[in-house]
Amino acid sequence: MTVVTQIGGIIYLIAILSVKRSAKKRQLKKLAIFSGLYLIATFLIVPNVAPIFGREKITETEFLRAKSFFYKLANRNYVRPKLNESLNQIATKFEKRNSGIKMIYLDANFPFIDKFPLLPHLSHNDGKKVDVSLIYEEPNGKLTNKKPSVSGYGVYEDPTENEYDQNSVCKQRGNWQYDFPKYLTLGTVNKDIEFSEKGTRELVNLILRQNSTGKLFIEPHLKTRLNLKSGKVRFHGCQAVRHDDHIHFQLK
Incomplete structure (x- = not known):
């Protein structure tokens, strides 16, 4: 629970200590106490304490939404105020x-402690990073808010035969984890939609134009395909995971 939510382990320990070993229906009582305390902490206490650590919840609007309620329930939706501001500016533009097309965010950061x-991210640990979804389109070419996986991760826009295949290169070097997120989709959906080059390029360029943006990670073949020239677009390294299912960007 600590690995997934940061605060869950502590709350679970409190729940265990709150119920006597001799109590009837002990497991059920522990679950009830844990659930109640966790929800109170996540939605009432943590948002008010996080600013002490320089972080705040991502402010959702009609243009900016989490891919899943899980990211909010697991306290993975915290960023520094400057990144929060940038997200809303980009989404609005x-x-x-x-x-009608929204900017959809995935994992950001936990609320406390640099x-x-x-996990499984290597760098989402200081409030300066966030992942956002690629943009997709219907068969008729119209942009859509639909995504190809439940979690937002794990369904890749693979390189063509003529494009550089970073995934194969990294795995040949022994980095077996490089395409591990394919196991984290939580199910594939909307199989009729396709990756939108135009929509994703437009979103990426809006991100890059933000003065506060320091780096943006996207898979090398997509960098080439989308004709991204900015020096802010970097390769994340084989020690990370592939970035052709989402965009990662971060503050300077």
Whole structure:
């Protein structure tokens, strides 16, 4: 629970200590206490304490949404105020250009303590990083808010035969984890939609134009395909996981 939510382990320990070993229906009582305390902490206490650590919840709007309620329930939706501001500016500009199309965020950061790992990510540990979904389109070419996986991760826009295959290169070097998120989809959906080059390029360029953006990670073949020239676009390294199912960007 600590690995997944940061605060869950402590709350579970409190729940265990709150119920006597001799109590009837002990497991049920522990579950009830844990659930109640966890929800109170997550939605009432943590948002008010996180600013002490320089972080705040991502402010959702009609243009900016989490892919799943899980990211909010697991306290993985915290960022520094500057990143929060940037997210909303980007989402607003993108929707103005593409009516009704939202910016969808995935994992951001935990609310407390720099360098506390947000697994399976290597760097989401200081409030400066966030993952957002690629943009997809219907068979008729119209942009859509639909995504190809339940979690937002794990369904890749693979390189073509003529594009550089970073996944194969990294795995040949022994980095077996490079495409591990394919096991984290929680189910594939909307199999009729396709990756939108135009929509994703437009979103990426809006991110890159933000003065606060320091780096953006996307798979090398997509960098080439989308004709991204900015020096802010970097390769994340074989020790990480592939980035052709989402975009990662971070503050300077």
